[in-house]
Amino acid sequence: MSQQENTKPVNTNLKPNNKAITKKSYKGWLIFIGVIILLCGSIFLNKTTKNWFYLTYYYVVKFDHFNYGDKVYIEKNYFSTYKDATAIGFYRLIRPLKDKEIDTILFMSDSKKDSLKHLNKSLENYAINCKVFIDKDSLGKYKTTCVGTYIDHKLLNIKGFDENRKEIIGRVHFYSVKPDKKVLYIDPSPHFYNDEFPRNYTWASDTLYLIPFDLSNKP
Numbered sequence: 001m002s003q004q005e006n007t008k009p010v011n012t013n014l015k016p017n018n019k020a021i022t023k024k025s026y027k028g029w030l031i032f033i034g035v036i037i038l039l040c041g042s043i044f045l046n047k048t049t050k051n052w053f054y055l056t057y058y059y060v061v062k063f064d065h066f067n068y069g070d071k072v073y074i075e076k077n078y079f080s081t082y083k084d085a086t087a088i089g090f091y092r093l094i095r096p097l098k099d100k101e102i103d104t105i106l107f108m109s110d111s112k113k114d115s116l117k118h119l120n121k122s123l124e125n126y127a128i129n130c131k132v133f134i135d136k137d138s139l140g141k142y143k144t145t146c147v148g149t150y151i152d153h154k155l156l157n158i159k160g161f162d163e164n165r166k167e168i169i170g171r172v173h174f175y176s177v178k179p180d181k182k183v184l185y186i187d188p189s190p191h192f193y194n195d196e197f198p199r200n201y202t203w204a205s206d207t208l209y210l211i212p213f214d215l216s217n218k219p
Contacts, residue, residue: 063212066150087133096120126157135185174209
């Protein structure tokens with residue numbers, strides 16, 4: 001019998017094993033998705049870790065430290081370094097309005113109030129410049145660099161811009177300080193907050209904050 005006679009014809013109508021193919025494809029997709037998740041997680045963790053080290057480094061190495069009730073002084077070279085500066089501004093924390101506060105807004109439709117409530121749930125507290133300042137002339141008048149007493153240290157959100165000028169919120173060190181009233185200047189303008197204070201926000205507290213870069217624990 002010839003080789004050709006012993007060869008069985010090939011069945012070209014065989015159906016593929018769909019279960020096997022589906023199982024392999026499913027496994028491949030799981031591996032692919034897992035790798036993507038790990039890569040994204042790695043990027044996120046690296047960014048978070050980098051920010052944490054950056055903030056910790058500045059707090060430990062760059063800033064003077066205080067205990068509650070310590071005198072807080074302006075860094076002695078501040079006004080000689082920033083020759084055009086006539087004051088140093090305090091910050092205050094603002095927060096999104098709560099639902100019951102939105103309900104009290106006049107001349108706003110119920111649908112807009114509902115939209116505002118939904119929006120505010122995704123927003124965060126952050127610090128803005130307030131109209132309270134340490135006045136350079138008053139420091140000179142009283143021959144002092146003391147601006148108040150230390151309360152505590154906080155990491156607060158603050159708005160800024162990235163390299164593409166897109167508005168972002170970042171974390172910044174602040175020291176809360178009870179100011180010495182005799183060296184304060186309060187801006188009298190009723191329009192001071194027009195550009196910075198969103199309508200759907202309100203003050204979170206009366207606490208005043210300064211950036212530690214400008215402060216010293218020595219006269």
